[in-house]
Amino acid sequence: MADKVNKNNRVSISEVAVASGVSKMTVSRVLRGEGGYSEKTRELVMRQVDKLGYLPNRLATVFAGDQASTFVGVSIPDLGNEVFAQVLEGIDRKLGAFGHQTVLGLTQHTQKEEEAWIRTVLSWQPAGLILTGRFHAPRASEMVKNAGIPVVEIWDLNSSPLDMSVGINHFDAGFDMGRYLIGCGYQNIGYVGTSHDTANAATTRLAGFSKAVETGGGAVNKQLCLHDTAGYYPGYYGTEQLLTSSPDIECIFYQNDAMAFGGMQYCVSKDMCVPEDIGIAGWGDLPIAAVMSKRLTSMHVPHLKLGQAAAEMMIARLSGEPTADVRDIGFTLIPGSTVRQPDPS
Amino acid sequence: MADKVNKNNRVSISEVAVASGVSKMTVSRVLRGEGGYSEKTRELVMRQVDKLGYLPNRLATVFAGDQASTFVGVSIPDLGNEVFAQVLEGIDRKLGAFGHQTVLGLTQHTQKEEEAWIRTVLSWQPAGLILTGRFHAPRASEMVKNAGIPVVEIWDLNSSPLDMSVGINHFDAGFDMGRYLIGCGYQNIGYVGTSHDTANAATTRLAGFSKAVETGGGAVNKQLCLHDTAGYYPGYYGTEQLLTSSPDIECIFYQNDAMAFGGMQYCVSKDMCVPEDIGIAGWGDLPIAAVMSKRLTSMHVPHLKLGQAAAEMMIARLSGEPTADVRDIGFTLIPGSTVRQPDPS
DNA sequence: AAGCAATAAGTTACCGGTAACGTATGAGAC
């Protein structure tokens, strides 16, 4: 099977033409179905198409004509994080429904990887790009602009995007969470996350969070940024580290719900009561938040919808329909019961 | 930016040639760096490449020559399931490291979607395909065979694959789990899953599981197959349904750990003790299994490694290196403490 | 200084489709 790595054994339009006794242009017309042939000829050609198992070569079509390809490059930081898996699912479902294909790029949260991937994917003449985040290497931004194709920056809303952007304002979202926790009476608040990069959404979120806490007279002195994935276990041992060094912390804000769950498991294992002894707040309203023994205080972001919205904007732009350049998908605070009830003030 | 949807504004090799005052063949040689030009010419050309921001058109290269593309089509059922997200991550990381690009296809567990996606992706002349599962539509199998490119079927090990296969034997894995639970003294066992299709791994697993349980004198009379995603909440309400209709069940085997976690949360919410009142066994050894209040009884499958192995087999085949056609990646039973201790017999 | 090989180019043709244009055929109008 794989002894012929070259593609020469594939049936081409010319072979169909010869077999049908017509010119390859006629075959092309029949296959595209835009008229200019008789019913008799159509049947003749289609019979040979079926018989020979002809499959079109889209490479040739795109290459030949002015028409754009149906590829859309999608860069995602990583898939271990459920958030991005959901976003990607939303994107691919919607793109697929409109006849587009997703070319995936896992950037591992680095601009360098993203730049390398952009360079490669652009060489495949994609119809458009969907990029996670609003921070890109200068060279990457330049290449993308020069490509002259639609681009949607997602997740971290960019008010002055390369082209289009959909997501939420993470500073505001962080701020709202901070204000809420202050309103619950917490002053000494900790943070556990994994962002080791200033140019990402989690860091922006933390900045907004800190701002709100400080405005409310509290402090987020204890920030722990692990060099690990943002999963359950890092949440567990991150909490252990944080509480060992700072046992007086009243409440912990996590980078996401997975980490918050891990943190909560640590607290429970140490016979601490949540929220009586310590408050726990996550982020993302992931599926697990709804099935924990206590409803996790979190921030709901419509991840699947976000991905779908990105794909919709891309498709609209590609088909020449009008579309907003910037779309705020919004967030909703989930009070939950893993932090104290807010003061009724 | 997007007012020019056609790609004509892209800089081509000819423009670089004119700007450098050489033929386009020379530019091509310089860019590929395989010799046949002077150092002076190289500098001349590279200066223009940088100046004009030339990006190669891989479409043309692949189209023109015999060489295969660097695309690899990867079909995945869905990404809501952490298992497949991990597998995909393993695949893409490894493929990317070897200069290949992933073209994603989400099949939603249906052969029909898979077939449609295969037809489309083959028209892009991919270097190879990685398909989840060993059951495909007849037309799909035929197309794949005719394409004459390497194919790796993953997840559900196929001992007589289309080309190559890597994964585990789900019947055996299910059987081992069934035997273990029988060994723990359970006889009246329930199952909660979401597989509504006979042609998938979960069903095969359940068949092996049932076989072992029956061999041990027990019964899996109560099987609940929900029409939902295999996540936390379906595990929760699936357990509720199952235990409401069959309160005498001693132990429940779940399609995966996420469902098992949801089920455990239901049991805990009803003041049932695990494993004293009811046994809980999951599948997959997902990250959450390690941070639950009790270590979840599960079956470890190296998902990331599986993805990487698939990519490695693909790369080996593409570069003409020898590689096994079938690779069993293995599984390990995690006894955990959410089922009773096995009889020391 | 002539001969010859190595090096550094240029030329031509082609991959598989499609746009643009040219041409044969037949039906209907007069």
Added chain:
DNA sequence: GTCTCATACGTTACCGGTAACTTATTGCTT
């Protein structure tokens, strides 16, 4: 009967690279 015009095709050229071949230039022998 022939003129017109739509219909149903065929022909040619081109997209952006690269393989294969040809040609010009240089350097080194003897």
